[in-house]
Amino acid sequence: MIRxxxxxxxxxxxxxxxVMVSLCAALLGVSLVLKRYSMIGDxxxxxxxxxxxxxxxxxxxxxxxxxxxxxxxxxxxxxxTEHGKVKSDAAIAMISASALAIGIIVTSLTTGMTTDVxxxxxxxxxxxxxxxxxxxxxxxxxxxxxxLLCYNKLFAVTFDENFAKATGVQVERYNVLIxxxxxxxxxxxxxxxxxxxxxxxxxxxxxxxxxIFKSFRGVVVCSGILAVICFCIGLLFSYGLSTPAGASVVxxxxxxxxIFSAAQIVCRVSGxxxx
Numbered sequence: 567m568i569r570x571x572x573x574x575x576x577x578x579x580x581x582x583x584x585v586m587v588s589l590c591a592a593l594l595g596v597s598l599v600l601k602r603y604s605m606i607g608d609x610x611x612x613x614x615x616x617x618x619x620x621x622x623x624x625x626x627x628x629x630x631x632x633x634x635x636x637x638x639x640x641x642x643x644x645x646x647t648e649h650g651k652v653k654s655d656a657a658i659a660m661i662s663a664s665a666l667a668i669g670i671i672v673t674s675l676t677t678g679m680t681t682d683v684x685x686x687x688x689x690x691x692x693x694x695x696x697x698x699x700x701x702x703x704x705x706x707x708x709x710x711x712x713x714l715l716c717y718n719k720l721f722a723v724t725f726d727e728n729f730a731k732a733t734g735v736q737v738e739r740y741n742v743l744i745x746x747x748x749x750x751x752x753x754x755x756x757x758x759x760x761x762x763x764x765x766x767x768x769x770x771x772x773x774x775x776x777x778i779f780k781s782f783r784g785v786v787v788c789s790g791i792l793a794v795i796c797f798c799i800g801l802l803f804s805y806g807l808s809t810p811a812g813a814s815v816v817x818x819x820x821x822x823x824x825i826f827s828a829a830q831i832v833c834r835v836s837g838x839x840x841x
Contacts, residue, residue, distance in 0.1 A: 571805050579699045580758060580811065584797050586706035587755040588815075591767035592793030593713050594748050596786050597724045599772040606643065606745070607765035609658035609665075610752045613639040615687060615761040616669035623676035629701060632753045639665070640745035666761075687761050690811070702754045709747045716743060721782055759812040767793065770819035777826035778833075796822055 571577050591607070598604050614632045621631035639661060646657050713720070722730040723740045731737050748768070755764045775788035800815030807814070 567806060568802070571802070577801070577805065579696060581798070581801060583699045583702040583754070584758050584801065584811075584815075585794050586703055587751060587758065588767055588771075588793040588797040589790050590706050590709045590713075590747070590751045591755060591764075592771035592789040593710070593786060594744065594751060595768035595772040596775075596782070596789055597720055597744055598748065598768055599776075600724050601744075604769050604772075605658050605765065606640070606748060607752055607768040609643070609662035610636050610640055610749055611756060611761040611764045612662040612669070613665040614753050614756055616665035616667075616672070618756075619669035619672045623672050629698070629753060632756075633750060636749040636753050637746050640749040641742060644741055644745050690757070690760075698757055705750055705754060709751060712743065712747060716740065720744065724782070759815065763812040763816050766816045766819060767797075770816070770823055771796070774819070774823040774826045777823070777830040792822060 572581075595604070595607075598606060614636045617632040617635035618628035621628045643657055643661060719730075719735055719740050720743075722733070722735050723737050723744075727737050751768075752764055755767055759767060771789035771793040772785065774792055775785040779785045779788050796818045797815050800818040801811055803809065803818065804811040804814040
């Protein structure tokens with residue numbers, strides 16, 4: 567079945583693009599979950615849907631419009647939460663609902679729920695064009711490079727911002743970097759997962775890895791490996807069972823979380839009995 571899957575160009579494109587985006591989302595997700603910004607992916611995906619709805623209605627390129635708009639939204643979210651005017655969860659919910667409402671209204675007044683808009687909303691493996699794969703691969707490489715380059719600084723900012731400031735780290739700059747990289751990853755992943763499910767790529771691998779590993783590096787490495795494996799298995803199930811790719815990937819991630827949680831309980835019980 568795997569050989570048969572790889573004979574279809576659109577599935578090969580989906581596999582390549584999805585693996586790159588899943589890896590980026592998983593690595594960034596560790597910092598976002600630890601900083602309690604895990605729902606920022608959901609909020610930014612709704613902003614991206616609103617932007618692409620306007621782009622489709624006007625006839626512009628959805629990705630070229632969505633990326634700068636979502637980056638601005640991420641920067642705005644950081645600014646209002648850092649100054650304490652609005653709590654992070656409330657700010658994300660406010661922007662998320664507003665952007666989604668704008669997207670729905672624009673869609674209903676112009677093109678209607680076309681196949682293109684629906685694929686961004688719920689995800690579609692058929693939606694990945696060759697240009698999308700090239701763009702996803704290029705930007706994913708940039709995201710991975712910047713993450714690895716700034717790994718130590720991101721580690722410091724994630725765990726203790728006050729200590730990071732005391733050691734001379736420009737905390738605001740690295741918070742913005744995390745937000746920008748997350749925004750780019752969210753936009754790239756919407757073609758595959760859809761606005762409704764893209765945040766799962768950020769949340770699940772990090773939470774699953776934290777069941778077993780306790781060090782930051784261990785969680786980051788495990789999250790990256792787990793995200794790629796779960797995506798590939800999810801795509802395989804999607805092809806074999808004719809189910810939506812995004813939903814299949816989420817269900818595989820959920821199964822991995824339950825397995826790791828069970829392993830954590832077994833290790834805890836065996837550790838206590840060993841004493």
